[in-house]
Amino acid sequence: MNRTIELVKTIYEIKQLETFEEPQIALAGRSNVGKSSLVNRLAGRKQLAKISSKPGKTRSLNYYKVNPDGYFLVDLPGYGYAKCSKTERDKWAKLIERYITTAEQLKAVVVLLDSRIPPQKIDLELTSYLRSMGIPVIPVLTKADKPKQRDLAKLQGQWKDILQHDRLPLAFSSKTGRGEEKLWDILGEYAR
Numbered sequence: 001m002n003r004t005i006e007l008v009k010t011i012y013e014i015k016q017l018e019t020f021e022e023p024q025i026a027l028a029g030r031s032n033v034g035k036s037s038l039v040n041r042l043a044g045r046k047q048l049a050k051i052s053s054k055p056g057k058t059r060s061l062n063y064y065k066v067n068p069d070g071y072f073l074v075d076l077p078g079y080g081y082a083k084c085s086k087t088e089r090d091k092w093a094k095l096i097e098r099y100i101t102t103a104e105q106l107k108a109v110v111v112l113l114d115s116r117i118p119p120q121k122i123d124l125e126l127t128s129y130l131r132s133m134g135i136p137v138i139p140v141l142t143k144a145d146k147p148k149q150r151d152l153a154k155l156q157g158q159w160k161d162i163l164q165h166d167r168l169p170l171a172f173s174s175k176t177g178r179g180e181e182k183l184w185d186i187l188g189e190y191a192r
């Protein structure tokens with residue numbers, strides 16, 4: 001299908017949060033996990049979302065409309081950047097929490113996980129928080145072109161166990177396009 005992704009709104013503060021009628025799927029992940037690259041890959045464009053060589057720079061929440069399907073992908077600010085202040089981190093946590101607790105049309109959260117590293121505490125905290133809120137987690141292992149395939153398979157198994165899911169997390173690469181079609185299918189399933 002010929003899909004387009006259009007940036008509809010960018011916000012920086014809780015008070016700017018808006019309610020949309022359309023189904024929404026949020027994208028979350030530690031900064032530098034490859035979230036902007038994934039959005040650009042899905043958009044088929046190099047520059048829709050800013051790719052940062054400096055991690056921790058993007059602090060905004062971006063609403064993208066997926067056409068012609070009509071649902072939103074909501075790009076949440078990257079978290080867990082070690083060098084940012086506690087105030088900054090608290091601000092992030094509050095914005096995310098408010099978004100998650102108020103977005104009535106939120107269907108699922110895609111949690112991006114770096115395929116080169118073992119499960120991180122902050123990712124476990126987010127996934128268990130979402131679980132406690134009854135929000136489905138769609139785990140996606142990014143940069144899947146990087147690790148040895150044996151290590152990748154092992155990590156997929158680990159995440160499957162942690163999340164108590166029936167299927168393995170999706171291996172995705174913005175570089176090669178691996179997992180892209182599958183991700184569209186999964187998003188479509190949840191956005192219905």
Ligand code: GDP
Pocket residue numbers: 029030031032033034035036037038050051052053055056078142143144145146172173174175176
């Ligand atoms: P964000 O901070 O989560 O938005 O991450 P970015 O999309 O800015 O990516 C962080 C870094 O990882 C950049 O240097 C990207 O070029 C690199 N990167 C992102 N996705 C991939 C991927 O699929 N494969 C490889 N090899 N590198 C990637």
